[in-house]
Amino acid sequence: MNSIAPELIAELKEKKEPDKGLPPLELKGALVMRFAPNPNGPPTIGSARGIVVNSEYTKKYHGKLIIRFDDTDPATKRPMLEAYDWYLDDCEWLGAKPDEVIIASDRIAKYYEVAEQLIKKGGAYVCFCEQEEFKALKDAKKACPHREEAAEKNLGFWKKMLSGEYEEQEAVLRIKTDITHKDPAIRDWVAFRIIRTPHPRPQVGDKYVAWPLLDFEGAVEDHLLGTTLIIRGKDLTDSETRQRYVYKYMGWTYPETMHWGRVQIHEFGKLSTSGLKKAIAEGTYTGWDDPRVPTIRALRRRGIRAEALRKFMIDLGLGETDISLSLDTLYAENRKLIDPIANRYFFVWNPVELEIEGAEPKVAKAPLHPAKKELREIPVGTKVLVCQSDVDILKEGERLRLKDLYNIEITGISPLRAKFIGTDMDLVKKEKARIIHWAPPDGLKVRVLSPDGEYTGIGERGIEKELDKVVQFERFGFVRIDSVSDVGVVAYFTHK
RNA sequence: GCUCCGAUAGUGUAGCACGGCCAAUCAUGUCAGACUCUCACUCUGACGACUGGGGUUCAAAUCCCCAUCGGAGCACCA
Structure with missing residues (x-):
């Protein structure tokens, strides 16, 4: 078959692999589409579907994309003045800059x-x-x-x-x-x-x-x-x-x-714009970009890439069935984008001090990224900080590896003490010792704001150079460095 | 109550217009293993679905009927 009619094989293959995601359009003429929100709050993940799908089609078929603010209810669903710009801003971020902007109230x-x-x-x-x-x-x-x-x-x-x-x-x-x-x-x-x-x-x-x-x-x-x-x-x-x-x-x-049908996101449940507005006014959330809130602004602040959000929305297709989904797929999509570029750092949450006998002060060298050669340097004395959650499962006499530093043997749990036992990787390779991460006691104060709460602890120096970037806190997850100041670093949790 | 609409693995999706290439695609998830100085990444493997019942047909996920379940509208909201 392949030898007599290769083009037939190709054709069959093509049929088997139609447009993933959005169905193709049968157009009779030019394509003009609009996305028509009521700006009574900032764009949410739900709005993102409208923005992305409309823009994807107009891009694909060389059509025109209009954003129209349906703001004709001054009372019940009263528009929010800031939200007009928020929509335009988020549209642009999503790669959906409209060709025309219309405001109904005009x-x-x-x-x-x-x-x-x-x-x-x-x-x-x-x-x-x-x-x-x-x-x-x-x-x-x-x-x-x-x-x-x-x-x-x-x-x-x-x-x-x-x-x-x-x-x-x-x-x-x-x-x-x-x-x-x-x-x-x-x-x-x-x-x-x-x-x-x-x-x-x-x-x-x-x-x-x-x-x-x-x-x-x-x-x-x-x-x-x-x-x-x-x-x-x-x-x-x-x-x-x-x-x-x-x-x-x-x-x-x-x-x-x-x-399309209704979308419900597991992580956020049924939050309405008016419900959010109230919760923000009451101080339950810090604002429209609180990491617990389902707005595009919040996802942006957490370090989600527009590209990931677009793909996520396009892959949903156009079913009329109501769907209930988890953000895991979005996170997986985003992880593929950020994992190759995010630098790695140590961040110890709920830190516990660990005194190490027999250790000489030194400068630890660890790769900025596992696939790259560049190193970061962390000066250490005779004390380090480790996570409470690691200490919880520690036993006296246990030998383990402080990542990119050296090996220790636990000599006491409270107070936590250990002794230096060498630098050989054989401990990990042959004895299957655990590897835990650590931070120097004089490191940076770090707060991580995440959808399920706040983590505070100490991070290694160097994080302050990553302002506005997404980095990975090893064994913790990806975060976006949101601010750096005298009081410390604030990071927004992206995902695991 | 009236009127519409929908139903494929845990989740999302492809396949349905034109029945056979479908013991059903892809992604995500979960579990196991490999790799790795991260519990990340990558790789390998496993798991897992046509809502039910009838009918048409040589042949049904695909067409028809009924049932069940789910959703939407019935606003001086959007």
Whole structure:
């Protein structure tokens, strides 16, 4: 076979190895995609999926990527002023710099225009029903009295809505769908409501009282922006059916859509943006980049590479099933990137002093990285620090190796004492003695902030030169050196 | 309750549009071993799945039906 038709073999192989990760797209024309967050908090790991998947497709198919801030709720999901920049910053970090940035609250007038046209076409009406009253009617597949009002009259009501003559809850603009639609979620949905709370953006402030809901704002924007493909969470699947009514009235073409299921991360559980906001305000977390928090900022601070996060997200694919995953895979991905470049250092947490008899002061030499020749030098006297967790399993008389230093025999547990017994590696090779790491008593104070708490101890000198770099604390894990000061070094735990 | 959607190893995923190349891919995980002056890395090996039941067919992970389980929407949130 190989000799008669090698190209067939190649073709078969190609079929067997389709695009790993994201499914290929069947495009009819140019690709325009958007990522549309509400900036009511910083981008989370969940946002990263949207950012990465959208950008991956637009990169692959030479499309256009738009980031659109859906910030049309000044009250319930109130936008956070800093978050706009955080999104742009994290997008850029993730290699997803958008071609265009749109802020919905700057474009309210455009939504008003469409609303007016819809009213004129008889596709929308101002409804004065109380919420429960309308729900009862809707559930019974019955129209409310306002539904049949003439377009002219509705136009008048609409103008009053805009000029602030109605209070909150008093009037809404509804899109006329099919009041008997088999799915109650579709029946005459709300497009605009009154909100008296000023918008946090000073450019907008109290300029408007009639605010569009997401389904309306998104419908208009996706048309205006020329979006050709929408990928979003499956919680928004019904939006498509609702929005299609607007598109039908206006004679627009609806974009293609794809949806993904909910993602839950084991390590973080069910943390909502509002829940996090509260926990931060209460001081449970130190901020939006606390290592225990599922934001992109936190991962960055911990030394996770954008490349690893991208691959992680792409490998998830686009399933509609809800998924529940562990960050282990992300860590494994990241480890592949940082292990070859991270320098190695000793860090002793919960240090215990160990006095060594018969040891001459010397300078220990250890490789900066196991694959490289460069050495780091650590001056040692007759005392070293070792981890409490190593001491816990130590027995008197045990012989062991202090890594890159020399061999000792334990002569006492408390206080901890040992005697120098040589430098020969045979102790490890023939006697299978344990090797533990250590630090000089006059080393650097180090604090490591990790998702499961804080570790404090002493690290060898040299760590202070690695500011902002990811290093490996041997037998501990990878950390990013976050700050270096007189009081010591602060590191953020990356992963094992 | 009404309306949609989904289900492949512990986890995530490929395969499903067009049934046979599938005793099912890849990654991660776990365990064992090799290497190593780290419990890291690397290498080797092992473990582990088509939700269940019917049907169609020579042939079903793939098509059809039912059941079960899971999720989403039914907001003047996004």
